Amino acid sequence: MWRRVVSASHFTFAHKSIANNKDVCKLKFWEAFTTEIPLKEKGTFQRDKTPFITFVLGGPGSGKGTQCMKIVENFGFTHLSAGDLLRREIASNSADGTMILNTIKEGKIVPSELTIRLIQKEMESSDNYKFLIDGFPRSEENRIAFEQIMGVEPDIVLFFDCPEDEMVKRVLNRNQGRVDDNIVTIKKRLKVFDALNLPVVKYYMEKGKLYKIKAVGTVDEIYKQVYPVFASLNFEQVRE
Ligand SMILES: Nc1ncnc2c1ncn2[C@@H]1O[C@H](COP(=O)(O)OP(=O)(O)O)[C@@H](O)[C@H]1O
Numbered sequence: 001m002w003r004r005v006v007s008a009s010h011f012t013f014a015h016k017s018i019a020n021n022k023d024v025c026k027l028k029f030w031e032a033f034t035t036e037i038p039l040k041e042k043g044t045f046q047r048d049k050t051p052f053i054t055f056v057l058g059g060p061g062s063g064k065g066t067q068c069m070k071i072v073e074n075f076g077f078t079h080l081s082a083g084d085l086l087r088r089e090i091a092s093n094s095a096d097g098t099m100i101l102n103t104i105k106e107g108k109i110v111p112s113e114l115t116i117r118l119i120q121k122e123m124e125s126s127d128n129y130k131f132l133i134d135g136f137p138r139s140e141e142n143r144i145a146f147e148q149i150m151g152v153e154p155d156i157v158l159f160f161d162c163p164e165d166e167m168v169k170r171v172l173n174r175n176q177g178r179v180d181d182n183i184v185t186i187k188k189r190l191k192v193f194d195a196l197n198l199p200v201v202k203y204y205m206e207k208g209k210l211y212k213i214k215a216v217g218t219v220d221e222i223y224k225q226v227y228p229v230f231a232s233l234n235f236e237q238v239r240e
């Protein structure tokens with residue numbers, strides 16, 4: 001299995017700037033930061049066996065899965081959605097299926113070891129080295145357990161920043177038959193997101209790994225912010 005030292009990073013450039021004004025204190029913490037897409041630095045990423053891990057964060061309905069599909073298409077990443085892996089466990093009638101189903105219905109977080117085991121299995125059986133891990137980590141506990149079990153940190157973290165009313169609207173229109181896409185569960189999920197997921201966003205922002213994406217507008221408008229993040233990392237592009 002591949003392993004590498006925690007906190008190793010391929011990048012030398014800084015990609016955040018701190019707003020310098022008094023109004024900052026009125027904003028939510030991440031609103032005080034903007035993302036400056038770094039200039040392309042040729043040869044910054046060496047293709048080898050080392051995985052390139054992108055965590056994809058954002059509230060329910062913020063468009064993580066939709067944007068991941070586009071990144072896969074353009075840059076050849078393997079997309080691992082934690083939620084999809086958990087739903088697959090439920091569908092396969094695994095021993096943990098009922099517990100996972102009840103947790104998802106309540107909008108709560110499944111025990112970290114279980115979710116990480118599913119992610120780890122997918123990564124280890126993949127020939128790819130570029131991974132989008134979507135919907136994970138959803139809590140500090142998720143994050144710390146991943147680092148401990150896998151012995152790696154993400155290289156970059158995308159955060160889709162979307163207003164709550166827009167997220168609710170999108171989830172209620174999603175139409176994928178999900179047990180958690182109803183108004184009762186979505187309200188619980190938004191609370192869990194604020195309480196447990198935002199500290200993870202803050203952690204990566206402070207580490208300089210966070211790319212905040214303004215997740216309002218059309219899918220293509222949002223992707224216009226996402227595309228340069230990956231283009232600047234000098235990956236070979238699969239399709240324009
Ligand atoms: N920019 C957008 N504008 C309107 N609807 C969107 C947009 N992006 C995604 N959607 C739709 O919103 C729903 C939630 O998107 P999804 O990618 O599943 O979000 P997440 O994975 O963050 O929950 C889906 O039905 C999707 O088609």
Ligand SMILES: Nc1ccn([C@@H]2O[C@H](COP(=O)(O)OP(=O)(O)O)[C@@H](O)[C@H]2O)c(=O)n1
Nearest residue numbers: 060061082083104107108109110135136138
């Ligand atoms: N790391 C994770 C990811 C998802 N989940 C569970 O799976 C549900 C659906 O996750 P998802 O990523 O598919 O949801 P969306 O953000 O795509 O709407 C979450 O609300 C949690 O109940 C979890 O417990 N731990």
Ligand SMILES: [Mg+2]
Nearest residue numbers: 064065081083
């Ligand atoms: Mg999703």
